Amino acid sequence: MPSATGRAAPAASPPESSPPADADQPATAELCLGGLLQAFSDPLRQRIVRRLAADGEAGCGDIELPVTRATGSYHFRILRTAGWTHTRKIGRERYISLRRADLEERFPGLLDALLRASAADAEARR
Secondary structure (H helix, E strand, O other): OEOOOOOEOOOOOOOOOOOOOOOOOOOHHHOOHHHHHHHHOOHHHHHHHHHHHHHOOEEHHHOOOOOOHHHHHHHHHHHHHHOOEEEEEEOOEEEEEEOHHHHHHHOOOHHHHHHHHHHHHHHHHO
8 A cells, every 4th residue: 555655565574375486595593694784785785675675575677776687686696595585486577575574583673774874875875
Protein backbone atom coordinates (compact mmCIF):
# COMPACT_ATOMS: atom_id res chain seq x y z
CA MET A 1 0.00 0.00 0.00
CA PRO A 2 1.42 3.44 -0.87
CA SER A 3 2.59 5.65 1.96
CA ALA A 4 2.02 9.40 2.28
CA THR A 5 5.05 9.93 0.01
CA GLY A 6 3.41 7.91 -2.75
CA ARG A 7 5.92 5.06 -2.46
CA ALA A 8 4.89 1.54 -1.68
CA ALA A 9 5.62 0.53 1.88
CA PRO A 10 8.72 -1.68 2.14
CA ALA A 11 7.96 -5.37 1.96
CA ALA A 12 8.37 -7.09 5.29
CA SER A 13 10.40 -10.20 4.68
CA PRO A 14 10.25 -12.91 2.05
CA PRO A 15 7.50 -15.46 2.52
CA GLU A 16 8.50 -18.24 4.89
CA SER A 17 7.52 -20.70 2.18
CA SER A 18 10.20 -19.17 -0.01
CA PRO A 19 13.42 -21.13 0.40
CA PRO A 20 16.62 -19.38 -0.65
CA ALA A 21 17.37 -19.62 -4.36
CA ASP A 22 21.02 -20.22 -3.54
CA ALA A 23 22.58 -22.36 -0.82
CA ASP A 24 25.21 -19.76 0.02
CA GLN A 25 22.89 -17.57 2.11
CA PRO A 26 24.11 -17.80 5.72
CA ALA A 27 21.80 -18.54 8.61
CA THR A 28 21.11 -15.69 11.03
CA ALA A 29 23.47 -17.11 13.66
CA GLU A 30 26.25 -17.28 11.05
CA LEU A 31 26.13 -13.58 10.14
CA CYS A 32 29.55 -12.06 10.74
CA LEU A 33 30.00 -8.35 11.44
CA GLY A 34 33.27 -8.18 9.51
CA GLY A 35 31.74 -9.81 6.45
CA LEU A 36 28.71 -7.54 6.55
CA LEU A 37 30.84 -4.41 6.85
CA GLN A 38 33.21 -5.53 4.10
CA ALA A 39 30.31 -6.18 1.73
CA PHE A 40 28.75 -2.82 2.63
CA SER A 41 31.98 -0.92 2.01
CA ASP A 42 31.36 -0.68 -1.75
CA PRO A 43 29.25 2.36 -2.82
CA LEU A 44 27.32 0.34 -5.42
CA ARG A 45 26.38 -2.30 -2.86
CA GLN A 46 25.36 0.48 -0.44
CA ARG A 47 23.11 1.79 -3.19
CA ILE A 48 21.50 -1.65 -3.60
CA VAL A 49 20.93 -2.01 0.16
CA ARG A 50 19.46 1.50 0.41
CA ARG A 51 17.14 0.72 -2.52
CA LEU A 52 15.93 -2.50 -0.90
CA ALA A 53 15.49 -0.78 2.48
CA ALA A 54 13.38 1.96 0.90
CA ASP A 55 11.30 -0.03 -1.58
CA GLY A 56 11.30 -3.62 -0.36
CA GLU A 57 11.76 -6.74 -2.49
CA ALA A 58 12.75 -6.23 -6.11
CA GLY A 59 13.58 -8.34 -9.11
CA CYS A 60 17.27 -8.28 -10.02
CA GLY A 61 16.43 -6.62 -13.33
CA ASP A 62 14.34 -3.95 -11.60
CA ILE A 63 17.33 -2.48 -9.77
CA GLU A 64 19.02 -0.11 -12.19
CA LEU A 65 22.80 -0.21 -11.86
CA PRO A 66 25.46 1.66 -13.88
CA VAL A 67 27.35 -1.58 -14.55
CA THR A 68 27.06 -4.62 -16.80
CA ARG A 69 24.64 -7.38 -15.90
CA ALA A 70 27.55 -9.69 -14.95
CA THR A 71 29.02 -7.07 -12.63
CA GLY A 72 25.60 -6.50 -11.08
CA SER A 73 25.26 -10.23 -10.46
CA TYR A 74 28.65 -10.20 -8.75
CA HIS A 75 27.54 -7.43 -6.37
CA PHE A 76 24.24 -9.20 -5.64
CA ARG A 77 26.23 -12.36 -4.79
CA ILE A 78 28.55 -10.48 -2.44
CA LEU A 79 25.55 -9.05 -0.57
CA ARG A 80 23.84 -12.46 -0.44
CA THR A 81 26.87 -14.40 0.83
CA ALA A 82 27.59 -11.75 3.47
CA GLY A 83 24.02 -12.05 4.73
CA TRP A 84 22.58 -8.71 3.66
CA THR A 85 20.00 -10.11 1.27
CA HIS A 86 17.69 -13.04 0.69
CA THR A 87 17.26 -14.21 -2.89
CA ARG A 88 14.30 -16.27 -3.99
CA LYS A 89 13.50 -17.59 -7.42
CA ILE A 90 10.15 -17.67 -9.19
CA GLY A 91 10.41 -19.17 -12.64
CA ARG A 92 13.43 -17.56 -14.27
CA GLU A 93 13.32 -14.38 -12.18
CA ARG A 94 15.26 -13.82 -8.97
CA TYR A 95 13.82 -11.55 -6.31
CA ILE A 96 16.02 -9.90 -3.71
CA SER A 97 14.97 -8.58 -0.32
CA LEU A 98 16.86 -7.15 2.61
CA ARG A 99 17.22 -9.47 5.60
CA ARG A 100 16.10 -6.69 7.93
CA ALA A 101 14.76 -8.90 10.74
CA ASP A 102 17.80 -11.20 10.68
CA LEU A 103 20.21 -8.28 10.73
CA GLU A 104 18.34 -6.61 13.58
CA GLU A 105 18.25 -9.85 15.57
CA ARG A 106 21.98 -10.46 15.19
CA PHE A 107 23.24 -6.85 15.36
CA PRO A 108 20.55 -4.54 16.82
CA GLY A 109 20.66 -1.02 15.37
CA LEU A 110 23.43 -1.76 12.85
CA LEU A 111 21.26 -1.60 9.73
CA ASP A 112 19.66 1.73 10.57
CA ALA A 113 23.02 3.26 11.56
CA LEU A 114 24.68 2.12 8.33
CA LEU A 115 21.75 3.27 6.19
CA ARG A 116 21.88 6.75 7.75
CA ALA A 117 25.65 6.97 7.28
CA SER A 118 25.46 5.70 3.70
CA ALA A 119 22.71 8.15 2.78
CA ALA A 120 24.74 11.02 4.26
CA ASP A 121 27.84 9.92 2.29
CA ALA A 122 25.84 9.63 -0.93
CA GLU A 123 24.39 13.11 -0.41
CA ALA A 124 27.84 14.58 0.30
CA ARG A 125 29.16 13.09 -2.98
CA ARG A 126 26.46 14.87 -5.02
